[in-house]
Amino acid sequence: MVTSVALASGIAAAVLGSRTLAEGFWTAGTVSALIPATWWVLNALWQGRLGVDLIAVVSLGGTLAVGEELAGSLIALMLATGRLLEVAAQRRATRDLRALRDRTPLQARRRSGDELTTVPVADLVIGDLVVVGSGEVVPVDGRLEGGGGVFDESALTGESLPVGRSVGTDVRSGVVNAGHPVELRAIATASDSTYAGIVTLAEQAVAVDAPVVRIADRFAAWFVPMTLVLAAVAWWAGGSPVRAVAVLVVATPCPLLIAAPVAIVSGLSRAARLGVVIRSGAALETLGRVSTLVTDKTGTLTAGRPGAADIATAPGYSRDEIIKWAASADLYSPHVFARAIVEECASRGLTPSVPTDVREDPGRGATATVDGHVVAVGRHGVDTDLPDWAADVRARAALEGTAVAWVWVDTRLAGAVTLADPMRSDAVRTVRRLRAGGVRRLVLLTGDNAEAAGQIAAALGLDDVKSEQSPSDKVDVVRAEGRLATTAMVGDGVNDAPALAAADVGIALAAQGRTASSEIAEVVLTTDRFDRVADAMAIARRARRIAVQSAALGMVMSIAAMAAAAAGMLPPAAGAVLQECIDVLVILNALRALRAPGSNRGRPSPDAQRLIRRFAAEHEGLREGVANIRSAADDLANGRLDDAVTSLTRVDHFVQTDLLPHEHAEEGLLYPQLAIPLGSVESTAAMSRMHGEIDRLSWRLHRHVEDAAKLGTVAPDRVEDLLACLYGLHELLRLHFMVEEQDYFTLLPDESAKA
Structure with missing residues (x-):
């Protein structure tokens, strides 16, 4: 002036x-x-x-x-x-640690005999009996007494699925009680507990950032x-x-x-239009030099909330019956699994019955009377000998890193609902864009188990995966990567905050609001889209x-x-x-x-956007039918040939009247519209070839169903070929849907961002 x-x-x-x-x-x-x-x-x-x-x-x-x-x-x-x-x-921007500290409980309820008093957390000593209510943060490291509990440990491990803990097991501070009130015997003071260590790690990591x-x-x-x-x-x-x-x-x-x-x-301004807040020019300049990206899994590469992945049934039960029984018993439960089951029931157009005599056993599940039947949902009876179909479910869940909610009706194991945290639909495309943009090394860093982490890493083709990592382990890994190349860390949870601060540049997904990660990170994504990481790097x-x-x-x-x-x-x-x-x-x-940086994808025309929305909605409606294909195959594999005729007929009807018209409409209407944003008509050639294979398998399935209908059962000599047809069609459709959702449906512009 x-x-x-x-x-x-x-x-x-x-x-x-x-x-x-x-x-x-x-x-x-x-x-x-x-x-x-x-x-x-x-x-x-x-x-x-x-x-x-x-x-x-x-x-x-x-x-x-x-x-x-x-x-x-x-x-x-x-x-x-x-x-x-x-x-x-x-x-x-000041790296504010306030969110980390604000989350730390200041007071706790201490039990002494029959007397319950509220005291400052700092006054708790080893040996105190602490009562933690539902939804409260555990104030100090402690050992469970008086009964098991269910805890949301995502703040420490990144695992989105609540974990059941039995009597006598240790529970770390910073986790949230996701079940009934529990009692803990303090095994550490507040200053020496796990969560206090996370705050200290974040402060130290910030201090050494040059x-x-x-x-x-x-x-x-x-x-x-x-x-x-x-x-x-x-x-x-x-x-x-x-x-x-x-x-x-x-x-x-x-x-x-x-x-x-x-x-x-100008780069900061351009990024802000896409919902990417870069706190400083220094952060943008550093982001433009990143060659190694370390990313969390839960809530970053995945949706961060469990959903029903599959429904298995015992002989004599249908999938709709099982999900309705389970949703009815879980109707009033606050458990995150229960909410996922109730939502799955509603998505199928089913209405749960109102349960009575509801009892919830923390760490095991809920039991209720539903329409005159005693229904139990959860981990009840998983330690007993399981029938073949249930053993297959358990083995598959262990391999895929999913959780299982078993459904018992009048003491009989009737079915199971597997729950998983699905990978984001834009993850594959984003990884490709990151590599094309100059990121040479991609590392998955998570507190989740090796099976769940390995599945994601394999699907995305990541260079390395490190599972079951504590917050301090994450800091060590990020610093080790940072000594070799300019490194960015992407995360969304409290447990990621120290690693975000230790990286050359931290990137936080904060679409759900202000979090500890968003306070620490130099780059904050305010929209719930992982592909904004690639956008931010391209802009930088x-x-x-x-x-x-x-x-x-x-x-x-x-x-x-x-x-x-x-x-x-x-x-x-x-x-x-x-x-x-x-x-x-x-x-x-x-x-x-x-101006927007050049991108490997264009903006679809209004007609193409309308078609993408249409077929994306149809995918949701077709998922149940695709899952039934697997169920029919399981019936055959378990030797239930007579029951298989009914399920095969239902599957064939779905394929002929719902699935094939959808695929043919995609081929004739959607794919030609995608030629411009994808660059050429050849961009959809592989998917068109998949359509041809879907038609071929559907034709084979139809012939098998016609023959089974004439005989009234499935001829034993046809079982092997029919199984190959069903399993092949199921997996092909899963892959086909996944590719379309990752490569085509993500072309839709972000409605929440000003482009």
Whole structure:
């Protein structure tokens, strides 16, 4: 403000004929910039850095020494403007640990005999009996007494599925009681408990995070000495210090001080339009250099909440019966599994019955009377001998890393509902984009078990996977990766906060609101889309490239102007004006960072978007029928040939009347519309080939069903081929749906972001 007012006032005075007053205003403007610039240079030298600000200080002093006040005032304005932009672009957001500390309970209920008192958590000592209510955070590490419990441990492990703990097992502080009130015997004080350690880890990780060096300073090592030498040569050759000042004026590093910050600020603005908040220019600059990405699993690569993955039945029960029994018994349960089961029941258009005599056993499940039957849902009886179909379910769940809710009706094991945390539909495409954008190494880092982590890592083709990691383990892994390459960490939970802070740049998914991770991370995604990580990196790389390009372009033009000034062709004032023109050019180039970076996907037309939404909705309606294909195959595999005829007929009807019309409509309507956003008609060729294979297997299935209907049963010699047909069709459809959802349906623009 001072420099602009001084320059404008001086120009006004000169126009009015008062040259002395004008020079006074310009001198004041020059001095107002010289004082802070000198401080910046001294501060940089104290820190062992030789910055380009030194040229500005020398040129400002030189203009005063040779009486070129107008040139000095112009330089002062450029310098002040550049510093303002740089500070705005590179101001580091305070890494607020408040969310971590706020989550820590301040009070706890301590039981002493029959007396229950509320005391500060800090007053708890080892051996105290602590009562933790439903939904409350466990205040200290303790051992369960008086009964089992169910705990949401996602804050520590990242595992979205609640964990049952039996009497005598240890429970760590920071987890949430997801069941009935429990009693814990304290085995550590609050300051020595697990959650306090997480806060400390985050603080330590933040403390060791080094600042990013300004882009401009990287050029200073050679640009500053070259400028000073050229100015000295000009003075010596021309015999006048004015030539030296002219060289310094046109060498004033405003292209460096302005172009880079403008490009960085433009990148920040572009990212914000997509729901990506990058806290500082330094964070964006670092993000543009990332070559290793470490990512959490639960809530990051997966949805972060369990859903019903499959329903298995004992002979004599249907899938609809099992899910309705289970939902009725779990209707009033707050358990996350219960909510998933009730939601699955509703998605099938079924209405649960109102249960009576509801009892919930923490860690095992719920029991209730439903329509006159005693129904139990959960882990009841899993330690007993299981029939073959149930043993298959348990074995499959162990391999796939899913949880199982067993359903008992009147003491008979009637079915099972497997629950899983599904992978995000945009994960595969995002991984491909990250690799195409320059990320050479992708690491999965999770507190979840090896089976669940391995499934995700294999599906995405990640380079390494580390499972069952504690918060401190995560910090160690991130630091180890960071010693080899510039590393980013992506996460969403409290347990990820220390690792986010330890990374060169932390990226937090915070679509559900403010979390500890969002407080620690330099990059915060406010939309629940993992592909925004790839968008953020593409924007950062482009902004950084444009910043360097603009700075280099400005320097080349400045060097040419310096040569002209050294030859006596540019007086200081004219050189300052020319420098302003150079500034305008590099700023216009830097503003290109406001535009969206090039992407490997285009924007679908309105007609294509309408079709994508239509077929995405149809996928949801077809899932039950696809699951029934697997159920029919299981009936055959378990030797229930007569029962299989009914299920096969139902499956064939679904395939002929629902599935095939859907696939044919996709082929004829959707795929042609995708040619433009995907780049060519060949982009959907592989999927069209899948349609052909679906038609072939459907035809074989129809012939088998016709033969079975005539015989009234499945001929034994047809079982093997029919099983291959059913299992093959089921897996092919799962793959086909998955690819369409990951490669085509994610082309829809984000409705919540301003593009």
